[in-house]
Amino acid sequence: MVAEIDFEKQNAGYNYVHEKRPRPNKDERRANQQKGSAKSAFSPQGKYNADQRKGEFSFDTIHGLKLKEVEYTVPPKKVREDRRAEFSGTREKEGVRSKFLKMLVKEHEAELVEKLSLTDRDLEGMRNGRCPPGLNVHHKQALHGGGKNEFSNFILTPLYPHDQWHHDIMDPQLAGIREGETRTIKIPYTDEMIYDPKKYGFTRENQPVKPNYTSCVNPAKYPNLYKAEHMGVAHRAKTVAPMYAEIDERRKQAEKQKQAQAAAMKAAANRGR
Incomplete structure (x- = not known):
């Protein structure tokens, strides 16, 4: 079963994310x-x-x-x-x-x-x-x-x-x-x-x-x-449109993956009968 993903959570994988500083190596990342x-x-x-x-x-x-x-x-x-x-x-x-x-x-x-x-x-x-x-x-x-x-x-x-x-x-x-x-x-x-x-x-x-x-x-x-x-509904709608487009695409891909996995599980179950 594919885990349900909330694609409209903040960031949603979009390019605009919290600023990250470089992390040169594994030890520093862990720290x-x-x-x-x-x-x-x-x-x-x-x-x-x-x-x-x-x-x-x-x-x-x-x-x-x-x-x-x-x-x-x-x-x-x-x-x-x-x-x-x-x-x-x-x-x-x-x-x-x-x-x-x-x-x-x-x-x-x-x-x-x-x-x-x-x-x-x-x-x-x-x-x-x-x-x-x-x-x-x-x-x-x-x-x-x-x-x-x-x-x-x-x-x-x-x-x-x-x-x-x-x-x-x-x-x-x-x-x-x-x-x-x-x-x-x-x-x-x-x-x-x-x-x-x-x-x-x-x-x-x-x-x-x-x-x-x-x-x-x-x-x-x-x-x-x-x-x-920066304020104004029209400005915000234009600014976040690419973010929502990516959210919608990710949701579409997740749904396809879920359907494909369900179909595969059904086929496997039929073979086992």
């Missing part, structure tokens, strides 16, 4: 995947300056999220895996991400359209628990740092600011952290659950400023869905 296990320290692949590592930034707000000082403790690997599974869900049990998306579209549909210009297909996908292409459900307090799978800890956001929050702000402060270790770091935080593109940019005391680092997140790798000038 990065373990992210602070008892055997290895978290080793982000970006290049960071001293200010980033110390959590000293020229701004107090990044893309609408205030920098907030928190205690970041790496839970045991099993706990992290269980919380990730709880978030993602399975065919047998719905994940918290799916429930969050359903809640958003049920209770905040007008805000989703106003802020993120979601299309009818985007909204219908959310009613079925699927994340719209080019967007991601972000944990404000990361699971890796003891965060919980609670709606108040989630924000639906475009991929580009999401990856900046992680790779430019949090990762440099966490380099070398191990399982069980606690650090006081600054994280981007808001009570909002939907990203506001009008707030894109860096500010200090509500005044625009430039970041005091060179970002390791390349905007050329991401769809233009995160600034105010």
